[in-house]
Amino acid sequence: MTHREDRDLEELIEQVRETKQSVEDEGRPEAVDSQHSHDKLTARERVDYLYDEGTFDEIGQLAAPAPTTPETQNWEREDAPADGVVTGIGDVDGRPVAIIATDFTVKGGSIGHTGGRKMDRVSDLALDRGIPLVMLHDGGGHRIQEGLDARPFARGDGGFANKQETLSGWVPMVSAMMGPGFAAATNFAALCDFVPMVDGTSTMGVAGPKLVKAALGVDMTKQELGSAKFQAAETGMADLVCPDDEACLDAITQYLAYLPRNAEHEPPRTDDWDAPSDEQVAEMQSVMPANPTKGYDIYAIIDGLVDQDSFFEKKPKYARNLVTGFARLQGRPVGIIANNPRMKAGTIDTGASDKGSHFVSLCDAFGIPIVSLADVPGILPGPDSEREGIARHSAKIPFELNRATVPKVSVVLRRGYGFGYVAMGAGRSTDTDLTVVWPAAEIAAMGIEGAVDIAYGDQIEAANDSEAARTAMIDEFTERTNAIRAAEHIGIDGVVEPADTRATICRTLDRAEHTGERDWPPKKHSINPI
Helix, strand or coil, X not given: CCCHHHCCHHHHHXXXXXXXXXXXXXXXXXXXXXXXXXXXXXXXXXHHHHCCCCCCEEECCCCCCCCCCHHHCCCCHXXXXXXXXXXXXXXXXXXXXXXXXXXXXXXXXXXXXXXXXXXXHHHHHHHHHCCCEEEEECCCCECHHHHCCHHHHCCCHHHHHHHHHHHCCCCCEEEEECCCCECHHHHHHCCCCECEEECCCCECECCCHHHHHHHHCCCXXXXXXXXXXXXXXXXXXXXXXXXCHHHHHHHXXXXXXXXXXXXXXXXXXXXXXXXXXXXXXXXXXXXXXXXXXXXXXXXXXXXXXXXXXXXXXXXXXXXXXXXXXXXXXXXXXXXXXXXXXXXXXXXXXXXXXXXXXXXXXXXXXXXXXXXXXXXXXXXXXXXXXXHCCHHHHCCHHHHHHHHCCCCEEEEEEEEEEHHHHHHCCCXXXXXXXXXXXXXXXXXXXCCHHHHHHHHXXXXXXXXXXXXXXXHHHHHHHHHHCEHHHHHHCCCCCEECCHHHHHHHHHHHHHHCCCCCCCCCCCCCCCCCCC
8 A cells, every 4th residue: 555655746647647548539449449430430539620729628537427326336437438428618710619528439428427517517617608518419318327216316407408598598509419319419409509410320309219119119210210311301400411520510610600609799700701703693683583473592692692602501401491591791690581482482381480480589699680581472371381380380480580689681582472571570570770672572461363363353253354354453463562662651661673782781780780679668578479
């Protein structure tokens, strides 16, 4: 036995070094090889890839399991290195970001009690210091062996869900699914702002296949139950599907580049930007047919308005009738929300309502101006839509737009019909800094052809030449609903040409940087129409 007075400092330092090395990748080559065999980076490789070189400071590297049940009484550090989760703080593009990365090579990436305390520690720092929190999930949720005991589990996840609610809207939160992500990882993701997934290796869902089979008798594979493509296109839970780990981490870096460190900071601007090319501006004007029944490429419109190569789409596979994403105007981050005429004619359905309202809320939380590009024939009707609760859901986007205090710009590109016009924040339906229309705009309670058939059907049928009578009425009402007439009663601020739109928006945003907060009436908050 070594006496205290006989201990050598160098020996103690070496002991610490050896212990640290034993939990790092170089001390666990078999675990690293196993992870690589599944085309996945290790948790530590992901952390190193994400952060600026030499900036990561790990928290809890020498953590060990906390034996709480008979099954875990003999567990030591070597049984669960770092207790299966890498936590700490580093810099991403020169700005501090906190991280939680579960390690699939340690008990399937499950979260034990010690790992939970590490999560609490790093999320507390994110909350107190006001820095983004990124979670890289690759594991099976709570560690079952430690969770079959009411005494520790009664704490309810260590209050992490409560902490996420507090963090929400204060700092950006990301949950990246980079492997199995059933149960806890999915619950965490549901409270985050950005959820990318890796195609082929990641999954997401409230319960995995074994539990689903035990509870419901349904036998499904992990990919059938919660693949990246399913969660991105069908449920909208995933914001982006990435081909591999590196692309997923790159997407996180790109996403954070549009957002401030926290709600008290300004969104980061860049001096390194290029205006749209002459060809892009020309295409923006030529791509859209004046005929409101024909579709066109909404992305060509966006490209003709924003800085080159700056559009970062959020949820591109879900509710494709509405496009949402970040972009830059003269280096300033903005949020784009646009109807897509090539998908369901740009109508607003329940999926689009949920997608759009969440995005507007995200922009408002972090001080990002909102640019609405409307070409909307209305709200999707029909029994299926009604069964999904479209009347309630369609109120969500205007609800969030009217609650938002960031600068807002509305541009009606072509159709502005019915409640769809209101839902997209056009006209005076929300307080905007700029409300304009393009020359091809038609503003009306509904599509002209349909309105004529409904309101004047009997009169048309009684005419000697029904088809001629119908055509004459359509022509008459088309003249009544055009862009010039829309401007006559100051329902809009003006009519702008496509080529002048970008400059007009930029000038507006320059003047609107200090939009004030509302303090009347004295209520806590409006009630979301969920």
